[in-house]
Amino acid sequence: MAGTAFTPSILSRPVYAGLVSRGATPAIMLAEGEGALALMALADHDPAVMGHAHIIHIPAGTGHGAALQALGPAMYHEGPTLPAVLPRLRKALGDAHMGTALYIAGTEGVIGQVTAEALAAGVAAGAISTEHHGGAARRMQCVHCKGITEDVVTDPFICSHCGLSLFVRDHFSRRLGAFQGVCVDAETPGQIPAMQEIRP
Amino acid sequence: MTLRFNDETFRGDYTYHNSAAAVRRFPFPFDQDSYMYSVNIEPHRPTRAGSVFEHRFDVDEHYVAEMQDRAITLADDPLRCQSLPHMELAGWDFLELVMVCKSEDYPDMFTLHRDGDRWHWINRPLGIDQRFTFMDTSTLPCGPLEYIGRQTQGDHALLDQREGNLWMDAGIVTSQADWSLDFNIGMNFFEWHAPVPKAHELGIFQRALKFLTNVQQGKPSRRLNWTMTVNPRLDTSPENYHKWGPEKRTITPENVGAKQYLRVELQSFYRLPRSNALVFPIRCYLISLEDLVTVPKWGRRFHRVLRDLPDELAEYKGFAVNRSMIVDYLARFDDGAETSAGIFPD
Numbered sequence: 001m002a003g004t005a006f007t008p009s010i011l012s013r014p015v016y017a018g019l020v021s022r023g024a025t026p027a028i029m030l031a032e033g034e035g036a037l038a039l040m041a042l043a044d045h046d047p048a049v050m051g052h053a054h055i056i057h058i059p060a061g062t063g064h065g066a067a068l069q070a071l072g073p074a075m076y077h078e079g080p081t082l083p084a085v086l087p088r089l090r091k092a093l094g095d096a097h098m099g100t101a102l103y104i105a106g107t108e109g110v111i112g113q114v115t116a117e118a119l120a121a122g123v124a125a126g127a128i129s130t131e132h133h134g135g136a137a138r139r140m141q142c143v144h145c146k147g148i149t150e151d152v153v154t155d156p157f158i159c160s161h162c163g164l165s166l167f168v169r170d171h172f173s174r175r176l177g178a179f180q181g182v183c184v185d186a187e188t189p190g191q192i193p194a195m196q197e198i199r200p
Numbered sequence: 201m202t203l204r205f206n207d208e209t210f211r212g213d214y215t216y217h218n219s220a221a222a223v224r225r226f227p228f229p230f231d232q233d234s235y236m237y238s239v240n241i242e243p244h245r246p247t248r249a250g251s252v253f254e255h256r257f258d259v260d261e262h263y264v265a266e267m268q269d270r271a272i273t274l275a276d277d278p279l280r281c282q283s284l285p286h287m288e289l290a291g292w293d294f295l296e297l298v299m300v301c302k303s304e305d306y307p308d309m310f311t312l313h314r315d316g317d318r319w320h321w322i323n324r325p326l327g328i329d330q331r332f333t334f335m336d337t338s339t340l341p342c343g344p345l346e347y348i349g350r351q352t353q354g355d356h357a358l359l360d361q362r363e364g365n366l367w368m369d370a371g372i373v374t375s376q377a378d379w380s381l382d383f384n385i386g387m388n389f390f391e392w393h394a395p396v397p398k399a400h401e402l403g404i405f406q407r408a409l410k411f412l413t414n415v416q417q418g419k420p421s422r423r424l425n426w427t428m429t430v431n432p433r434l435d436t437s438p439e440n441y442h443k444w445g446p447e448k449r450t451i452t453p454e455n456v457g458a459k460q461y462l463r464v465e466l467q468s469f470y471r472l473p474r475s476n477a478l479v480f481p482i483r484c485y486l487i488s489l490e491d492l493v494t495v496p497k498w499g500r501r502f503h504r505v506l507r508d509l510p511d512e513l514a515e516y517k518g519f520a521v522n523r524s525m526i527v528d529y530l531a532r533f534d535d536g537a538e539t540s541a542g543i544f545p546d
Contacts, residue, residue: 012387012394143380143438146279164442171395175386182438186445187521 003038003105003131006200013170016111016132021046022101027053028092029073030114032082032106034133036064039105043071050074054092056085058106060134082110089114093121105131109139109150112177119174136200141178142166148178154195156184165192203309205264205325211272216432218491222261226487227252228495228543229424229464233504235513237399239407244422244468248544252466255305256420257298257352258483264325266353266375266434273374273435274350279382280437281346283358283370290358290370291345292335293472294479298348323351345370354466354483357381359389361413361476368392369477375434375484377427377463378441378518397512415471415478422468424543428519428526429463432486451522456529457490460522462502489529495545499533506530 002018019042027049031039036057043050054075057068069076079085093102102123104114111130118128137151140159147161155168159181166181173180185192208215218226247253252260274280283291299321303312313320317334328351332339340347349356349372358370366389373381384392389409390400399405415421429436430448451459466483493499506514507527514520540546 010394011400012391141383143383144440144442146382169395171383172391173383173387174391176383180380180383180438183442183445186442187448189442189446 003133004136004200006132009170012172014108014112014115014130014172014174016130019103019105019129019131021049022127022129024048024051025099025101026097027101027103028089028096029053029055029103030058030085030089030106030110031055031064031068031104032058032110032134033060033062034064035105035107035110035131036062036068037105038131038133039068039103040064040071042103056089056092058082058085058110060106082113086117089117090121093118093123096121096123100127102128103130104128105133107134107137108132109137109177112139112172112174114177116175116177125174136198138168138198139178140166140168140181141173141176142181144183148176149181152181153198155198156192156195157181168198203259203261203263203325206261208262208265210265210269210432210434214431214433216262216265216486218487219261223487223491223494224545225251225260226492227424227464227466227485228492228498228502228545229426230501230505231541231543233501233539234508235505236510237402237404239404239411239423241408241411241421241423241469244420244470251544252483252485253422256301256468257305257354257481258466259302259306259309259325259353263353267326267350269434270350270372270374273437274346277439280374281349281372282381282385283343283345284386287345287358287360287370287475287477288337288343290360290472290475290477290479291343293475293477294356294358295344295348296334297470297472297479298352302352326351345372352481354481357480357482358472359412359478359480361478364413365389366409366412366478374437376437376482377429377465377484378436378438380438382439395516397516398510412469412478415469417471417473420468420470422466425465425467427463427465427517428522429461429486430459430522432461432488434484434486448518448521451525453525453528456522456525457493458488460489460526460529461486462489462492489526493530493533496533497539497546499530500535500537501539503527503530503534 019038050071050073053073055073057078104111137153140149140152142159145162149160156165165184167184169180171180252258299312302310309324311322319334321330355373359366360369371381464485468481470479514523
């Protein structure tokens with residue numbers, strides 16, 4: 001299984017091609033929730049990938065911790081949320097040598113933020129492999145106040161910072177790890193369309 | 201050349217206006233009676249005395265007021281000028297390009313003295329007299345991109361070239377047609393153009409990128425692009441969309457000629473010598489419909505272009521809601537006569 005299939009969209013919208021082994025090289029692996037299944041499938045396909053792997057796992061209510069540890073990674077860490085594991089991730093990225101592979105599996109918000117951290121740390125885009133698991137919730141930046149709203153599941157939605165009603169664009173910034181939200185009633189203040197659930 | 205600078209505003213009371221001479225030299229972007237995307241790139245060499253193509257960086261009657269408007273926008277939102285750390289050298293390249301071009305093309309307005317790396321820049325219209333050390337940012341009041349960007353009409357993106365692609369890694373952007381530098385900074389050529397409909401399928405961006413990555417030093421290129429704007433507003437940014445958006449719904453059949461503007465971008469592309477980056481100036485020209493139709497050829501042609509434009513493009517360019525009023529207004533200036541080839545007035 002190579003993760004969620006998304007509706008084809010514009011070119012800035014990320015696609016998550018599924019985890020592909022880069023062999024027995026040093027690797028940082030971050031799995032959130034059902035993204036753990038992607039690491040298990042990866043190890044099943046190529047057991048050599050785990051020998052130099054540092055797994056950072058955010059269970060998010062799932063119970064895959066023991067199974068991930070059983071894959072035999074060189075390092076294993078479990079943390080409650082992405083903000084909680086960020087210091088460790090940044091240290092790992094900062095310490096990483098040229099040629100270190102990065103595997104990310106989980107929801108779109110987590111993939112986006114971890115990718116942004118990696119790019120900022122100088123990891124080449126081609127060294128990053130991603131796979132989407134979980135709901136279609138999006139991480140959105142309000143273009144007006146610049147605040148980020150996590151786990152957006154409706155379109156439009158209300159910016160958690162400035163309170164404007166924003167529509168959900170497919171335009172995505174890898175630097176920010178976020179989609180763009182734009183005021184939905186800018187031209188006709190107060191006329192806000194009914195909220196729809198976001199689909200993959 | 202003696203130029204009188206207009207006392208005018210691009211917000212609030214919108215006192216922006218074009219003189220009769222500015223109307224005649226307006227860069228009307230349609231060379232035929234219909235429009236579709238194309239890679240309409242040509243060499244940016246001096247063309248037609250008095251036209252906007254005569255000089256490399258056109259300075260016109262709006263110069264001083266545009267720079268005042270830019271200062272207002274930057275004070276309100278400093279994120280409109282950003283430069284990723286590796287783009288400092290490209291910023292110096294750009295500063296040099298503008299100072300050399302303007303002092304050569306407009307010696308009455310701009311003077312540049314160079315003694316090694318000790319430079320002296322005089323900008324008479326803006327009352328600036330600056331001595332500084334080239335490549336030493338501590339000798340300027342701000343970074344080189346912002347410094348010269350505050351003295352040069354048009355938005356400016358600095359594009360890094362690597363991996364066979366162009367990356368928008370720096371810019372000063374205060375007169376944009378609804379795109380965000382803060383959101384797009386760091387994107388590659390295909391990513392920042394992603395929201396444009398149809399053009400990807402037509403292969404426009406693949407061909408344009410191929411062309412742009414081969415632009416050589418001393419051989420700049422240019423193209424025209426266009427959209428529509430209600431009121432002569434430079435800052436049609438997504439950041440402030442909730443502030444200017446309501447104005448888009450104030451068009452009536454009575455005021456459409458005065459309030460609806462054609463917005464034309466003169467885009468040019470220069471290879472920079474030290475950084476190998478491209479600088480991409482996007483110069484905005486605004487003309488009201490009632491001024492535009494004073495050139496009969498333009499009135500006829502613009503009517504035909506907008507009448508026949510695919511709905512998707514009117515939607516993307518943001519004027520679908522006012523399109524019928526615009527077309528009805530322009531129809532009054534289209535007698536069905538043939539139009540001559542090319543963009544210039546007869």
